[in-house]
Amino acid sequence: MASSPLRARRSPRAVPAVLLTAGALLLAGCSTGPAGGGSAGSSGSAAEGATGEFPRTVEHVYGETTIEEAPERVATVSWVNHDVATALGVVPVGVPTTDFGANGTGSTDWFDAALEESGAEAPQTYSETDGINFEAIAALDPDVILGAYSGLTREDYDKLSEIAPVVAYPEDAVAYGTSWQDSTELIGQALGREERAREVVEDVEQQIAETAEQYPELEGTSFVYGTLDPSAADPIIAYTEVDNRPKLLTSLGMVQAEAVTGAAEGKEDEFYVTWSPENADDLVSDVFVSWAAGEDVREDIESDPLLSSIPAVADDALVLQTDEQEVLSVSAASPLSIPWALENVVPDIAEAARTAGGE
Template sequence: MASLLPRAPRPLFPAPSTARRALAPAALLAAGALVLTGCSTGPAGGQSGSGTASAAGATGEFPRTVEHAFGETTIEEAPERVATVSWVNHDVATALGVVPVGVPALDFGANENGSTDWFDAALEESGAEAPETYPETDGINFEAIAALQPDVILGAYSGMTQEDYDKLSKIAPVVGYPEGAVAYGTSWQDSTELIGQALGREERAAEVVADVEQQIEDAAAEYPALEGTSFVYGTLDPSAADQISAYTRDDNRPKFLESLGMEQSEAVERAAQGKETFYLPLSSEEADKLTSDIFVSWAEDEGVHKAIENDPLLSKIPAVADGALVLQTDPQEVLSVSAASPLSIPWALENVLPDIAEAAASAGGR
């Protein structure tokens, strides 16, 4: 299967490693069945019947106007051919029962299929064909999107600029990220709600959000040590110019942990005050002041863990000194939370959360 997700400006993501996770477990397949039950989709390649099936699943009335950061977009009829930019948007559309005709290619976090476990599971459940893919290595691929003749272009989660929006709008109606959101900062709930509006599937979107939020609540109850545990979700790299960085509340990673009852480090909160950004470089000279119960980071291989512990500055980070560093080395684990969607979150609860919960349970003698 072709790759399914795009590149985006992400100074904290190195090149993908060779680590890959096995196919999604039965629990994820069940979740995919829930969000897709009753949603009819035709072939994603746009053959006869594809658009009719997508339009038939819409319950909202058209024409409709959708508001976003770049103004208002009027969609005359229920979209039959959907194209997406960036991450997340194709996951959301698929969760709502509309497999896009085209999506950007994945260059980080792919499984052995060049896809993701959660999308593969939902695609299989839908019975639709895989979308066409196009590279976004150098930004949005306007020519490839135009060639698909989409009825709507989804960018509810993206780093779309005004110039991008204007160029895409010459191809088809465009849904940008929500008013007030930062680039790549749209929550999975807001992405689902906004795309639900664009597709005329608000009721389905509400059902999907409620189901995934219940799964999060159930997971939090399973791991009571998470409640009140403070965290830094960032990157530690002894070989980088910026050895320490942290994600702010505008990013989906802290949003994920906070939804489970955990608390963003006060040190990160202070550093982020007054800034509109999803991440912050932090001074390694003040590593000892970056207090939290645990620190979640990403690396290409487990060897980086020892390098961090041996670094004269990074080793002074309280969570590192206390043995509470959670180092993710599977890019798909990173992607499932950073590009959070109603398809990826259930996967992350099963595959990412246990290590974080274990660190939380041992932090501070819990």
């Protein structure tokens, strides 16, 4: 976890009401026990909240998956998927341990808030440091495995399918590039909760619209969302429009820098492009948002003869994100993390937009 937060933590936005109306009974019915702990008894059933008919078939990058009955025991891989399931009223029985971006509980603020509001117990966790934890997932005896947001390979998918039906990422998405809306829709289909998924998406999109109104300076402001690090092999990285970071900013009315859009042409499956430091002054935007391991990186950037020539850096409109949880809330966007990001990430970007506008 980053040791020097970008700024003091703000109070998290309340969990959207629509995420809580599924009821604590449904949420509690899917938990097995505290994170990393043993199994606990359940009260109720996740299947009770499903409104869709079963069996049902969902489509994804590796074909089709048929789910015979409304899942009661849900396991997830990667980020995002456990957030989405919880937002839809189903706390998984098992989820990957959060390493990058974890809070003091080894989870995230937004997931913990939803869990607390629901009254459910925390799911078991398993490490994905060395890849998919097939053994731990199999031990949970899940009814379905969710990977709508993931980088599942065909080999991963086939091996997981020997355990339970698997929902991989959409065919039209890149690995780790599924939008939070598409993840919610796909998982809603798998759980028989399409109506709930639509409500959740509409609610969060409304919050985004309200935030855009709160910060009118964002409208039309150009940006680069990437990474600046003079010591890295690739000192300049910019995320493309298929990545969730630029997707959030464009949803707020901001505009991807033309330089990045041009560099990404013909690279529709790539979520980032590299940029030559020798051409740093051509990377024109009003604002530059960058991850950094610590606040001291700012001095390294500003003292670098090439990176300091990036227009947004020269104009003091560089937003340096040193808090891993801030980065995770946007890069692995979910209907739980986005409201948190609107409170904890967007104000810094709006401040940079005001600086760029001469305020």
